[in-house]
Amino acid sequence: xxxxxxxxxxxxxxxxxxxxxxxxxxxxxxxxxxxxxxxxxxxxxxxxxxxxxxxxxxxxxxxxxxxxxxxxxxxxxxxxxxxxxxxxxxxxxxxxxxxxxxxxxxxxxxxxxxxxxxxxxxxxxxxxxxxxxxxxxxxxxxxxxxxxxxxxxxxxxxxxxxxxxxxxxxxxxxxxxxxxxxxxxxxxxxxxxxxxxxxxxxxxxxx
Amino acid sequence: xxxxxxxxxxxxxxxxxxxxxxxxxxxxxxxxxxxxxxxxxxxxxxxxxxxxxxxxxxxxxxxxxxxxxxxxxxxxxxxxxxxxxxxxxxxxxxxxxxxxxxxxxxxxxxxxxxxxxxxxxxxxxxxxxxxxxxxxxxxxxxxxxxxxxxxxxxxxxxxxxxxxxxxxxxxxxxxxxxxxxxxxxxxxxxxxxxxxxxxxxxxxxxxxxxxxxxxxxxxxxxxxxxxxxxxxxxxxxxxxxxxxxxxxxxxxxxxxxxxxxxxxxxxxxxxxxxxxxxxxxxxxxxxxxxxxxxxxxxxxxxxxxxxxxxxxxxxxxxxxxxxxxxxxxxxxxxxxxxxxxxxxxxxxxxxxxxxxxxxxxxxxxxxxxxxxxxxxxxxxxxxxxxxxxxxxxxxxxxxxxxxxxxxxxxxxxxxxxxxxxxxxxxxxxxxxxxxxxxxxxxxxxxxxxxxxxxxxxxxxxxxxxxxxxxxxxxxxxxxxxxxxxxxxxxxxxxxxxxxxxxxxxxxxxxxxxxxxxxxxxxxxxxxxxxxxxxxxxxxxxxxxxxxx
Numbered sequence: 001x002x003x004x005x006x007x008x009x010x011x012x013x014x015x016x017x018x019x020x021x022x023x024x025x026x027x028x029x030x031x032x033x034x035x036x037x038x039x040x041x042x043x044x045x046x047x048x049x050x051x052x053x054x055x056x057x058x059x060x061x062x063x064x065x066x067x068x069x070x071x072x073x074x075x076x077x078x079x080x081x082x083x084x085x086x087x088x089x090x091x092x093x094x095x096x097x098x099x100x101x102x103x104x105x106x107x108x109x110x111x112x113x114x115x116x117x118x119x120x121x122x123x124x125x126x127x128x129x130x131x132x133x134x135x136x137x138x139x140x141x142x143x144x145x146x147x148x149x150x151x152x153x154x155x156x157x158x159x160x161x162x163x164x165x166x167x168x169x170x171x172x173x174x175x176x177x178x179x180x181x182x183x184x185x186x187x188x189x190x191x192x193x194x195x196x197x198x199x200x201x202x203x204x205x206x207x
Numbered sequence: 208x209x210x211x212x213x214x215x216x217x218x219x220x221x222x223x224x225x226x227x228x229x230x231x232x233x234x235x236x237x238x239x240x241x242x243x244x245x246x247x248x249x250x251x252x253x254x255x256x257x258x259x260x261x262x263x264x265x266x267x268x269x270x271x272x273x274x275x276x277x278x279x280x281x282x283x284x285x286x287x288x289x290x291x292x293x294x295x296x297x298x299x300x301x302x303x304x305x306x307x308x309x310x311x312x313x314x315x316x317x318x319x320x321x322x323x324x325x326x327x328x329x330x331x332x333x334x335x336x337x338x339x340x341x342x343x344x345x346x347x348x349x350x351x352x353x354x355x356x357x358x359x360x361x362x363x364x365x366x367x368x369x370x371x372x373x374x375x376x377x378x379x380x381x382x383x384x385x386x387x388x389x390x391x392x393x394x395x396x397x398x399x400x401x402x403x404x405x406x407x408x409x410x411x412x413x414x415x416x417x418x419x420x421x422x423x424x425x426x427x428x429x430x431x432x433x434x435x436x437x438x439x440x441x442x443x444x445x446x447x448x449x450x451x452x453x454x455x456x457x458x459x460x461x462x463x464x465x466x467x468x469x470x471x472x473x474x475x476x477x478x479x480x481x482x483x484x485x486x487x488x489x490x491x492x493x494x495x496x497x498x499x500x501x502x503x504x505x506x507x508x509x510x511x512x513x514x515x516x517x518x519x520x521x522x523x524x525x526x527x528x529x530x531x532x533x534x535x536x537x538x539x540x541x542x543x544x545x546x547x548x549x550x551x552x553x554x555x556x557x558x559x560x561x562x563x564x565x566x567x568x569x570x571x572x573x574x575x576x577x578x579x580x581x582x583x584x585x586x587x588x589x590x591x592x593x594x595x596x597x598x599x600x601x602x603x604x605x606x607x608x609x610x611x612x613x614x615x616x617x618x619x620x621x622x623x624x625x626x627x628x629x630x631x632x633x634x635x636x637x638x639x640x641x642x643x644x645x646x647x648x649x650x651x652x653x654x655x656x657x658x659x660x661x662x663x664x665x666x667x668x669x670x671x672x673x674x675x676x677x678x679x680x681x682x683x684x685x686x687x688x689x690x691x692x693x694x695x696x697x698x699x700x701x702x703x704x705x706x707x708x709x710x711x712x713x714x715x716x717x718x719x720x721x722x723x724x725x726x727x728x729x730x731x732x733x734x735x736x737x738x739x740x741x742x743x744x745x746x747x748x749x750x751x752x753x754x755x
Contacts, residue, residue, distance in 0.1 A: 024287075024288070026286065060605055082299055157599065162591040162594065164594070173609075175615070175616045176590050181433055185555040188432060190549050198616075
């Protein structure tokens with residue numbers, strides 16, 4: 001089992017630069033608008049709860065105010081906003097999500113005595129997702145020809161992580177510089193950091 | 208599907224004015240042309256092909272209307288330091304992607320804005336190797352271009368000068384190209400990883416010639432090394448079409464129509480083009496033209512020609528031989544990633560500051576088991592982009608993913624731009640379903656051939672060696688594609704090409720193509736400079752023909 005992640009950059013917060021030249025008005029506006037996540041409008045309450053459970057397995061957040069992820073996926077589905085690519089093996093994005101969520105729940109019920117995904121403890125949820133990623137499915141009919149791994153990686157994982165890693169909290173925990181306009185960076189070489197960057201991080205393998 | 212971008216949903220180039228791209232607010236005067244009187248040229252698509260052509264034709268005194276399906280942005284006001292917000296730069300309408308190796312579209316290779324993909328490209332500004340223009344005759348693979356490399360070389364000079372490409376004094380590969388207009392950028396640590404590896408393996412490397420200025424130019428400040436080139440440059444250091452050739456075109460009297468989706472090229476009883484039907488501001492409209500140029504890149508250009516069928520052109524325009532949309536190419540974009548003891552902080556500076564073109568020129572190396580070539584560059588993906596790469600290639604999630612992303616600052620990568628062979632079955636066709644305007648969607652079918660796979664395998668192996676030689680640990684490889692080329696190749700023979708050597712569609716003498724879809728082969732370098740140079744060349748050919 002993997003250990004709970006500990007950030008190499010404790011105490012660093014890109015939002016401390018909010019009033020600095022690293023933030024421009026348009027970026028502040030975008031981040032401000034995202035503080036209040038959009039209301040649920042596309043998925044039904046059960047589907048939404050399942051999506052939230054999936055987000056929590058994919059990105060375990062131990063912070064008091066977790067970065068909201070599910071509401072933004074729901075909002076994109078509501079708006080019909082896609083990615084520009086529909087693989088021929090995949091149904092249109094909305095159908096793919098509805099089908100995928102239902103199939104994941106069906107996989108949970110088939111593997112764990114009729115219990116739905118949300119009723120499982122975290123390690124079992126994770127194990128189930130790994131089986132799905134391997135294509136090791138117990139409810140193949142629920143996928144209705146949609147390739148499980150393609151849904152899991154190309155839609156579910158990808159959209160969750162792209163939303164999470166655009167959030168300032170996620171940028172901070174990996175020591176990324178965050179918004180940088182108009183001020184960018186000056187010191188580009190190893191061992192050099194600008195005063196407005198994260199201080200050097202510490203990793204267990206280097207302790 | 209709707210483009211959910213409320214602030215960008217109304218045309219901005221209207222009422223005799225266009226946005227001033229150098230200001231947060233403000234406009235510049237723009238000439239407008241009546242719809243019912245024919246303009247000399249309608250150009251469909253304001254990317255690397257269309258913008259250069261529009262500027263040069265307008266400067267030669269022709270009346271030009273330049274259409275783009277996307278918005279007319281003002282970078283200093285509209286471009287946020289935010290990956291998700293900046294998805295508004297991409298073509299997000301679905302295309303259907305099929306074949307054994309279906310390609311990812313959208314953010315990966317398709318822009319939808321005035322300026323096209325040059326608004327979000329990573330600014331790598333390389334030239335073709337001369338022999339590639341005669342790949343079939345000189346190197347025994349692919350197709351020949353109907354153009355002499357020396358002519359292209361002159362046009363590379365022209366566009367590099369216009370865009371103030373910042374590059375090294377001496378470039379290690381190919382014939383002498385003189386000095387780049389602007390000095391090279393300081394190479395970031397991610398680039399120095401490539402440099403160290405190259406020196407350890409005994410191959411050349413170079414600071415990448417980049418399309419962002421290393422010193423002030425006109426109204427552009429020097430690059431501030433924000434590292435967000437792929438999501439749009441908010442300070443206007445990047446010399447995209449949006450801030451270079453498009454303003455030049457407007458100043459010379461061209462009109463730009465933004466948020467104008469051209470659905471059909473109309474043709475008359477004689478089979479010649481009469482103008483275009485386009486959707487803008489809530490309705491379909493028609494613009495009359497003496498000449499029409501499709502410049503929508505390798506998917507939208509074939510789609511437009513195919514969608515313009517008539518009784519006289521039942522298979523679409525220029526498609527009597529069924530060649531439109533075929534010979535579509537991508538670049539293999541396989542990568543090797545490694546972890547370092549020290550913090551590289553690859554987010555600083557343009558993503559690809561160092562390059563190695565060794566395998567574009569090493570014909571006689573005994574390990575070379577493929578036709579064509581590849582270059583590779585250092586990398587600096589933004590966090591969301593890199594997390595997407597990690598998960599889609601490994602399926603990783605949970606604490607494993609958080610842990611891997613926790614090493615973001617210690618990562619470096621090498622990513623190839625690998626040539627793939629033109630194949631007739633890699634193609635754009637029309638899908639059965641339609642978009643919100645009722646236009647059939649594009650379907651893209653793509654499969655690599657054995658040679659492509661050998662080239663990719665060779666590249667991954669070599670980049671892994673280099674990464675290890677540079678000190679990288681825990682390497683992992685990913686596979687993807689980048690760029691689009693071909694689909695409507697130009698040539699000398701009407702039976703095997705869609706246009707002649709100046710982009711004129713065979714058998715429709717006032718219909719032209721001017722974009723990356725003309726490329727008969729893709730080469731092993733990023734295509735932007737070649738598309739630009741070819742567009743500059745076509746412009747001069749058109750001007751010469753007109754005033755002779």
